[in-house]
Amino acid sequence: MKNYKHILLLFLLPYSLIAQDSTKDPLQKYWKLRVNLSTYVAQKEGIDIDPKYIYYDFMNLPIGIPFNYLEYIRLDKYQYVDVDNDKLILPAYQAYIDMKKAGSIHNAIINIKSSYRNKSTQVYMMNKYGDQHAEKPGYSEHHLLTTIDIRYCGENTKLFLWLLTHAHEYGWIPSYYFRKDSQIRKEAWHWRFVGKDAAQWYRSTWENEYKAEIIRLEHI
Numbered sequence: 001m002k003n004y005k006h007i008l009l010l011f012l013l014p015y016s017l018i019a020q021d022s023t024k025d026p027l028q029k030y031w032k033l034r035v036n037l038s039t040y041v042a043q044k045e046g047i048d049i050d051p052k053y054i055y056y057d058f059m060n061l062p063i064g065i066p067f068n069y070l071e072y073i074r075l076d077k078y079q080y081v082d083v084d085n086d087k088l089i090l091p092a093y094q095a096y097i098d099m100k101k102a103g104s105i106h107n108a109i110i111n112i113k114s115s116y117r118n119k120s121t122q123v124y125m126m127n128k129y130g131d132q133h134a135e136k137p138g139y140s141e142h143h144l145l146t147t148i149d150i151r152y153c154g155e156n157t158k159l160f161l162w163l164l165t166h167a168h169e170y171g172w173i174p175s176y177y178f179r180k181d182s183q184i185r186k187e188a189w190h191w192r193f194v195g196k197d198a199a200q201w202y203r204s205t206w207e208n209e210y211k212a213e214i215i216r217l218e219h220i
């Protein structure tokens with residue numbers, strides 16, 4: 001119970017304060033909250049993550065830390081759309097369609113391999129692939145219904161190059177690809193819709209890494 005209260009407090013804070021933060025520079029935005037979140041992760045998960053790699057998505061859920069999303073996500077707050085035998089939250093679906101259309105003009109064919117995973121599927125994935133390849137149950141971004149695995153999007157593909165160059169314009173980030181402290185391997189196919197503000201933050205934070213990957217892929 002004590003633990004629950006602690007967590008609740010932490011999350012009530014962002015909901016009320018995020019709206020008030022008028023800092024323009026995305027690298028500085030919500031700074032105090034990001035420091036709190038960093039402390040929380042250090043205590044709960046035993047992992048030190050620099051607040052500069054932590055941010056919030058459009059639902060005020062954290063980006064860049066291991067986090068038990070199932071404890072917080074209010075699935076009843078959103079509308080869902082069925083897509084490719086899967087489900088996405090409406091804003092993610094709209095952004096997916098926009099990105100898919102833009103990509104198809106430039107021969108970047110974007111299709112979903114899988115999006116939503118419930119907890120039991122996650123247990124199955126972890127048993128099958130081990131915890132280096134799948135997050136602990138509850139911790140997967142796939143629970144959010146804003147995250148997709150894109151078909152045929154390996155780390156040496158022109159599709160990945162197009163996504164690195166343009167996906168942030170639609171609010172999407174390769175959230176497991178540039179993450180220093182993750183136990184998880186780099187996943188070029190794993191993309192999370194975080195909203196345009198957060199995607200811009202992510203793009204700026206990992207600017208050098210983005211650039212290096214783009215240059216590498218331009219030469220394959």
Ligand SMILES: [Zn+2]
Pocket residue numbers: 142148149187189190191
């Ligand atoms: Zn994934």
